[in-house]
Structure formats: C-alpha cells, structure tokens
Amino acid sequence: MNHNGTNIVEQQTLAQYLTEFLNVTKFKDYAPNGLQVQGKNNIKTIVTGVTACQPLIDQAIALQADAIIVHHGFFWKNEPEVLTGMKYKRIKALMDNDISLFGYHLPLDAHHGVGNNVQLAAQLGILNPCIYEEVAQDLLWHGHLPNPVDAGEFTNNIATALGREPLHIGDSTKPIHTVAWCTGGAQDYIDYAVQMGVDAFISGEVSERTFHSAMEQGIHYFAAGHHATERYGVQALGDHLAEKFGIEHHFIDIINPV
Template identity: 45%
Template structure:
C-alpha cells in the first residue's frame, strides 16, 4: 500500500481503517458485533495503542500516552446490548469522545488471521506447528486451528502455564502422550466437540464450562483452559504493529491485567 505524503504527518483515519480491513477481511465473518471503526475520533492518526479490551483502564492509559487511536479485540458494542449510554458505557464513551480517540475493534477476524491472529500467535508462543489451513481448521466459520507438538499432557499444561504466566485448568491424564493439538482462544468452550471430531488429542482454549469437563473425561480428549484474556493477548498487538509499520506510524501495546 502506498501512503501519500502529508505535511501534517500521520495517516488519515480512513487509510488506517482500510489497512485493517484489508488484512482482517471482516466481511467474511458473521460476528457478534460491528468490526472496524466503532468510535470516530480525530481525522489523522500518529500513534495507535493496542490492547485486548476497550476497558476504561485501557482508554485512560491510551490518553496518558497521547494515542490517536485504539485497536482492540473486544470493542464496546455487541449484538443484543441494551443500547442506552449510561454507567460504564457512558464513562468509556466520554473519555474517547472528549479526547477525540478513534476506536477500532475486530473480534472474530482477529481470531482467524492465519499468522497474526490470536490463535496463530498463541500457537507460535506455545511451539505448536500449525497445519496448512486446508487441513488445519475446524468448527464454525473455521475459527479453530489444528497443529502438532509432541509432549506428555502434563508437560504441555506446565508449558502453557509458564508461557502465559498463569495457572491453567487441566482435564485429562497427565502421563498420556499428546501430539495433535486444537486451539481456539477466548470463550471457545463450545468448539470442544468440533475439536474432538477433528481428531485432536487436546483442546486449548481460554475458558471451560461445566459440560466440557464431562466430555473430556468421556471422550478421552484432554482439555486445557488457560484464561480468556491470557489466551488473547497476542493478536491485537501483532496486527496493530504490522499495520503501524506498514503505514509508518507509532504503535504501543498496553496490557491491562485481567484474571478471567
């Protein structure tokens, strides 16, 4: 992409949006909320801050460092929301609008990107070699990723714990050897049965609900829940850094700790 020079510096907001859309292809996904520009801020962007969730803490941190734009995985608007601008929604919007900060949010497209998305970035950090997309995807909208990493289940769970810096929930016999690994970050516990059908030895995701513990024990496919936030810390900064480098603007990742 060729960016026209401008005496005012930075890039146009629309140029940044076009770059994000071209990379993440949001039109290909049926999602739970709007992807792209959720809150319009100043027309030119010099610095973009990335983070997992458009929380008040992240917005305030972005204001502190003089950001023109926020790029997040979890934005402000979701299908089925109340729609009234009160309470926490008012607080967040007031900060964004008062400081003229653009908010860009991409949910499922950020999970799905083949190299920079949440699943791919988590796999990279865990040393999981992903299969080609033709054979290495599963579940609704092909959001689940498949790969391999030979290990015992206990060793894998310990590795995940060390890499992500938090405790994990492990369902399965620790001594058992595993190789074929399914990943789907965040709240993807509903993808477990699809992972089983895809021939996984173990499923790694952010959360676990009550039924999955039973499915894991009864199916013989192990389950590792490593935290919704912890599993999704890597896609937003990877994408934002890539685009910021492409457009020659500044990027900073700010991680707001979250035990969930």
C-alpha cells in the first residue's frame, strides 16, 4: 500500500521514534538496529522492503525516496567488514543519492502491533496470537485456526495468502487446529512447538534435520518461505509511519523465492 503524504520529518526524530516504538534496546541481535547509513536530514518519502538489496535501492532512487526502511539491512556479525564488491555498490548508491537506510531485525519480528509474526497471523487467519514465553525476545508465537482443517487445505490457505506454495512435512491425515510459528529462519523452534502440544509449526526456512524432527515427533511442519513470511511487518511499519508523520510511503516487494 502506498501513502502520499505532504509532511517532512527530521532523520533524527524518525530514528528516535523507531527506537522507542520498536523497543530496540530490549534486543540482543545479529546486526545494528536503527540508522545504518546516514542520508539527508529532511525525510518526506520513505520506501520499505524486506531486504536492502540493489533492486530495492534502485527503485527507491527512481522514486526519489529520502529513506529506506528494511528488515534485513547491513553489517551482520561474522560477515566481511570491508566495503568492496556488492556491499560497496549498495552503500555507494545510497550515499550518492543521499538516502538514509534504517534496518530493524529482531525488533520487527517481535513487535506486538506491526511485527512480522503478528502480521503473518493476520494473513493466515490465525486467531488469538500469543507469545510463547519459554523462547526469549518474543519470537515464537501460537494461536488457533477458526476451524480444524486438513493439511492439504492449510497448504492451500498458506499458498493463497503468501503467493508461494509451502513445503509440508507430516501426516496428511491429522487435522490442524492449533499452530505455532516464527517467521524467517526459525526451523529449529520446532522442538518448542512440540513441547507446546500444537498441531503444526510454521517458519520460513527448512533444514534436512527438520524432516526427521517433524515426522518422529508427529507434528505438521510448513516451510512457507523466509521472504514470504517476512514481507508484512515492514509494510505495516511503513504504513504506521506514514500515518504518524504524514509522510509518503511506498512498499516495494522484490521477489525472492527462498
């Protein structure tokens, strides 16, 4: 959804608001949350997207955006620190066009209003989404479907909602009513889902070991796509900022089948 605003917000005001709104200081994360690349001070137009890839940056430049807000930004732990190759090109494009880059990883997964997990529940029609407190940082959620469904129907529901066919593992004859989920690369939370006693677990990615965990523990597993499960939080965040500050917002979905 695009919002055409007419106001301007200062970069530091936006950064401070996002720090407080997303409760950034609560999280121990794998990358810095907040302003990652500094651009112009006055922000009138923002672009949101899942990942700060070159196609997203190029489209933001074409829209004459002042800032980009993403879930997957830059400067991850254990990645090369030098600014060469792909990273150099991305950051140079931002700096040449005076565009700020904001990145919010775990804070955007966990937020109880615009977070990836809450927004995914809304897309899939999961009722009463609640955090599972045994997992830190509000990252694992659970709820229930309006009515029990079989695995084939739930697979179709996910595919329709997310525009991507999920991988299903499990006994297709067992009905699904209760569900746990964590967006992105959270396949190893499947053991917590088993402890919770839910019928199914959803995350974005799958590993070889996930198949055996699901089959031997009798739980449905749905790998619904890392990108597909995480496109809704940053979009909701952009809409919120557009309404809060009266600025222009464009969500750009760069297709990623993973």
